[in-house]
Amino acid sequence: MKKTLTALLALTASPALAEGTVNVLTWEGYADASFITQFEEESGCKVTATYVGSNDDFAPKLLGGGGVYDLIAPSIDTTALMIDLGLVEPLDTAAITGWGDIYQKFRDLPGLQRDGVHYGMPYSWGAIAFMYRNDVFTTPPTSIADLWNPDLAGKVSLWDDKSAIYVAARLNGDSDIYNLTDEQIEAAKAKLIEQKPLVRKYWATAGELVDLYKAGEVVISNTWAGYQSSLLAAEGIEVTEFIPTEGAEGWLDAWMVVKDTPNRECAYKFLNMQLSALGQCGVANVNGYSAANPVAAKACMSPEQFTALHQDDPDYLDSLMIWTALGERFEAYTNAWNAVKAQ
Structure with a gap:
């Protein structure tokens, strides 16, 4: 051949x-x-x-x-x-x-x-970094915890993807994010449910997140590093990407x-x-x-x-x-994320 x-x-x-x-x-x-x-x-x-x-x-x-x-x-x-x-x-x-x-x-x-x-x-x-609007923050965010800040209610977004479990797990101190136990996945799910009242929308595409930032509806999120920030820069919206202290995927x-x-x-x-x-x-x-x-x-x-x-x-x-293949654990992660969205 x-x-x-x-x-x-x-x-x-x-x-x-x-x-x-x-x-x-x-x-x-x-x-x-x-x-x-x-x-x-x-x-x-x-x-x-x-x-x-x-x-x-x-x-x-x-x-x-x-x-x-x-x-x-x-x-x-x-x-x-x-x-x-x-x-x-x-x-x-x-x-x-x-x-x-x-x-x-x-x-x-x-x-x-x-x-x-x-x-x-x-x-x-590349990286799954985090991003914020420069005109909103006098003190630059440095942690995943900033996406759980109650002062930002209605202005937060996360990618509509099972990787949200990875984000919450790191915030919980569980750094082996691709090998979480059932208990750790449940704790990550609970953390995401706790955050949900702060979330404006879970973004599904790059364009959707860009539009949310342009409209001022979202001021902090995770992001496909380099992409959405460049699209926003072209629109005159100043944002900054950062790798949080808890690490990035x-x-x-x-x-x-x-x-x-x-x-x-x-x-x-x-x-x-x-x-x-x-x-x-x-x-x-x-x-x-x-x-x-x-x-x-x-x-x-x-x-x-x-x-x-x-x-x-x-x-x-x-x-x-x-990122690592989750194997037999794929369903557990996916089910947990779907359960968060169903709340």
Whole structure:
């Protein structure tokens, strides 16, 4: 398969390209027109994107989609589940230009492979930081506890995701957030229920959180570091991101090929683009996220951006609580979060 696919890609690399399609299930910004338009013109592949607001969206959409999607981009705590459910196929890494340039520590993550066979192509990474409006706070927040401040009633937001359990657990002093006991999960749930009267809304998408900040309805929240803050800055809203004293989660997103995709040719052209300077700086410039391919990043980023995104320091990810698959505990976390929202 590897030789055949590589040869096919080489034959179709000429300007006279047959039109094709690639359907991606991904996050906001990962198929932005600022770089996707160029890809479509150069490849002859039309990109259709469907966006998710949580990693918990991938499995239901694939299981109920009947082959609608060709590529998905789940985070590292969800990639193993996609493999276990048989929803994705092994990557032809020989057909991915720049595969060897990806940070090795990312390529070697166990959640992206089975028995040495790779299923996920690392794409972007970063932190789940916290954020506040500068014009509201005379004393800058430094702790998760600031999201439980009664003086901010009706002005707080959290991501509508099971990771809210991680946030409350850290506030409770339970730092092993991916291995919580039933009692610790229950304590985190109780903490979130206690906070609920302060919450204006649980945000589901980047745009929703940005709108809440712009309207002055929310002044403090967690955030996809680099993304919503840059969108707000473009609107003239000054916000500051911070890593709380209780620590922050880290994430890595990877592209995966949906099993038996009928659009394999365009899917691999898309993967190659996303790992090139066009795709790596595309996500960095649109979302403010760090890139998985430092060689491509160095070719398209200024030295200042390269350093600011920790491209010269991938060990920065080790300072974060990198998301981990919950395995059999997934349901316990999810049920607890759903119980909070049902209150």
